[in-house]
Amino acid sequence: MIQIQNVYKSFEDQPVLRGVTLDIKRGSSHIIIGRSGCGKSVLLKHIVGLMRPDSGDILIDGHSIVNMRRRDLYKTRIKIGMLFQGAALFDSMNVAENVSLGVREHRLFPANEIDDRVAAKLELVNLPGIEKKLPSELSGGMKKRVGLARALMMEPEYMLYDEPTTGLDPVTADAINDLINSVRDKLGVTSIVVTHDMASAYKVGDSISMLHEGNVIFSGTPESIRTHEDPIVQNFITGSKVVMH
Ligand SMILES: Nc1ncnc2c1ncn2[C@@H]1O[C@H](COP(=O)(O)OP(=O)(O)OP(=O)(O)O)[C@@H](O)[C@H]1O
Ligand SMILES: [Mg+2]
Known part of the structure; x- marks a missing residue:
């Protein structure tokens, strides 16, 4: 379980x-929704420990990560796997190298298992056999799925997803929604999904926070x-103009 408790974060005086x-x-x-710039990505970065709160606490499985020792x-x-906004693949590496980057770095598995594991994860995201392709040869939706395969390695x-469907056509976006659901069902992964896309929020979410x-x-x-x-809340979810106060 992830608990975020009274977290404050400012940048300069913002x-x-x-x-x-x-x-x-x-x-x-x-699901976490909210307008552009409201702090959704900042919140996800706190959960993976890439940012520290000014005050408040973040507990993963009951342990505070705010003052945790480096090793822990x-x-x-x-x-915690994260699919970053924009997928964040390295252009000079092929798909297999991108997908296996983290596990090679952390030496999580023996080297001779890596190829098979990459193949299995690419299959899971419905992109079997694309190991040798370069990111420049992939569509936006394919890049997101490769990013997901890398996180699942x-x-x-x-799994934290930062706007997994943004910039995709509705059919491709829905394929990503199905994939998020199947990752949860097949692997039992707890998911946090940041999105602007209410169709995605309704299809994927057990609960929604704004x-x-x-x-x-x-x-x-x-x-x-x-x-x-x-x-x-109503203005946001129905897509009408937000009333400013
Ligand atoms: N490293 C940083 N240094 C300074 N300001 C930052 C930093 N990261 C984020 N911010 C500021 O924090 C605010 C929230 O940013 P964030 O990226 O979390 O928005 P968001 O809700 O994810 O928006 P979007 O939906 O457009 O992705 C913005 O005003 C942004 O400029
Ligand atoms: Mg963001």
């Missing part, structure tokens, strides 16, 4: 997270968000 509290239950898919943080991080217990001005202004089921009366 407050971004202002007391964010969230519980992510094991085995669930938790490193062990905890291996449990570490056999994570948690971030606004540094706070969680809604947390609940996909059904309950549809009838939630807060105009900021």
Whole structure:
């Protein structure tokens, strides 16, 4: 389980997270929505330990990662896979090299198993046999799936997805949604999905939280968000213009 407790984070004098509290239950898919720039990616970076809060705490399976020793943080991080906004593949490496990068670096498996494991993960993301292709030869949707294969190589217990469907056509986006669901079902991975895409949120989410001005202004089921009366929430989920105050 992941617990985010009263997390504050500012950059220079710009407050971004202002007391964010969230519980992510094991085995669930938790969606985080919110307008561009509201701090969604910053929040994910806190969960993987790439950023530290100014105050507040982040617990992974009951252990605070905020003041964790390097070695323990490193062990905890291996449990968490992240699909970065934009997939973040290395252009000079082929698909197999990109997918196996983390496991080679961490020496998680014997070298002679790596090829088979890469093949299995590419199959899992429905891209079998593309090991030798370069990122420049792939579409945006394929790159995201290769990024997912790379994250899954570490056999994570948690997967964080930062806008996995942004920039994809609706059919490709829906294939990514199916993949997120199948990763959860087949591998039992707990997922956090940051998205602007409400179709994706409804299809993938067991629960949805909305971030606004540094706070969680809604947390609940996909059904309950549809009838939630807060105009900021309604404007966001129906795509109408946000009323500024
Ligand atoms: N490393 C950093 N240094 C300074 N400011 C940062 C840093 N990272 C993020 N910010 C600021 O924090 C705010 C939130 O950024 P963040 O990337 O989390 O937004 P977001 O909700 O993910 O937006 P989008 O939906 O467009 O991806 C922005 O104002 C951004 O400029
Ligand atoms: Mg972002």
